[in-house]
Structures are given as structure tokens and as C-alpha cells.
Amino acid sequence: MTCKGICSRHKAQKPVGMGRYANGQKRCQICEIFLKWEGLWCPCCGYRLRTKPRNLKYKAKLRQRETVITVHENMIVKKIPSG
Ligand SMILES: [Zn+2]
Ligand SMILES: [Zn+2]
Numbered sequence: 001m002t003c004k005g006i007c008s009r010h011k012a013q014k015p016v017g018m019g020r021y022a023n024g025q026k027r028c029q030i031c032e033i034f035l036k037w038e039g040l041w042c043p044c045c046g047y048r049l050r051t052k053p054r055n056l057k058y059k060a061k062l063r064q065r066e067t068v069i070t071v072h073e074n075m076i077v078k079k080i081p082s083g
Contacts, residue, residue, distance in 0.1 A: 003031040007044035012036040021052045 012034040015023040025034045026049035028042040035042070035049065042049055 001030055001045045001047050004044050007031040007033050007035060010035045010037050010043060026051050
């Protein structure tokens with residue numbers, strides 16, 4: 001599975017006012033390009049195309065929660081008298 005240069009013929013332009021995935025564009029991680037392509041597989045390298053961002057919202061939520069926990073722990077540490 002390698003890039004043969006065919007994908008450049010199907011290269012998608014950056015949409016205005018909306019996300020690439022929202023615009024129906026698909027991402028090939030082998031060719032590292034966004035395609036305007038109806039199929040599920042890359043016409044260039046044959047790799048499965050990505051149709052939506054990977055766990056983007058879930059990751060953001062998780063990171064936020066970790067930050068809150070860290071802040072909370074710092075507060076507890078500060079409350080303990082140093083002796
Ligand atoms: Zn390619
Ligand atoms: Zn590809």
C-alpha cells in the first residue's frame with residue numbers, strides 16, 4: 001500500500017465555513033491527503049479512507065476531565081499543613 005500519485009487527481013479543496021469531513025471529504029492516511037471520492041477505499045493506494053475525525057470530542061472531554069482531577073489534587077496537597 002503506497003501512494004501512486006493518483007490521489008492528486010481527486011484532491012479535495014478546503015471547504016469554506018465547514019469541516020472537511022462535514023463536506024463529504026475523506027482522508028487517506030497513507031497518501032496524507034483529503035479526497036473528493038465516493039468510495040470507501042482510496043483510489044490511489046487502496047487503503048480504507050477515514051470519513052470522520054477520530055474520537056475528537058471524546059478525547060477533548062477526557063483531557064478536560066484529567067485537568068480537573070489534577071487541579072483538584074493540587075488543591076488537596078496545598079491544604080495539608082507542611083508541619
Ligand atoms: Zn496517493
Ligand atoms: Zn491513498
